[in-house]
Amino acid sequence: MHTSELQEMMYNIYFKRDRQRGIEKTFMWLVEEIGELAKAILKGDRESQKEEIADVFAWLLSLANLLNINLEKVLIEKYPNKCPRCGKNPCSCLEK
Numbered sequence: 001m002h003t004s005e006l007q008e009m010m011y012n013i014y015f016k017r018d019r020q021r022g023i024e025k026t027f028m029w030l031v032e033e034i035g036e037l038a039k040a041i042l043k044g045d046r047e048s049q050k051e052e053i054a055d056v057f058a059w060l061l062s063l064a065n066l067l068n069i070n071l072e073k074v075l076i077e078k079y080p081n082k083c084p085r086c087g088k089n090p091c092s093c094l095e096k
Contacts, residue, residue, distance in 0.1 A: 003061075003072035010061040018062045026066055030059040 018026050033055040040048035064071045078084055083091035 003075065004070060006057075007061045007064060007071055010058060011065045014062055015065055018066055023063070023066050026059070026063050030056065030063055033059050 021029075033052060037049065037052035037056050040052045061071060082089040083093060085091070086093045
């Protein structure tokens with residue numbers, strides 16, 4: 001499944017509720033999920049890490065829907081199979 005398909009799925013399931021909640025509160029949910037992911041990483045809890053990273057991505061897709069941003073499109077534009085900073089694949093920004 002492509003990112004755009006996942007984003008459409010999240011739109012179909014959650015957009016009505018996300019719109020009622022609004023951009024700011026949806027963003028706060030995303031931040032909360034990032035915090036939960038951080039805790040799972042620090043604990044080394046692999047199952048929680050997997051669950052929380054899925055939650056972070058889901059909330060990011062919901063936020064993108066509210067902002068009317070096609071996440072797949074902007075990712076490809078910014079990262080067109082090369083590093084946006086050095087223009088290489090693989091990245092050589094840290095090479096000396």
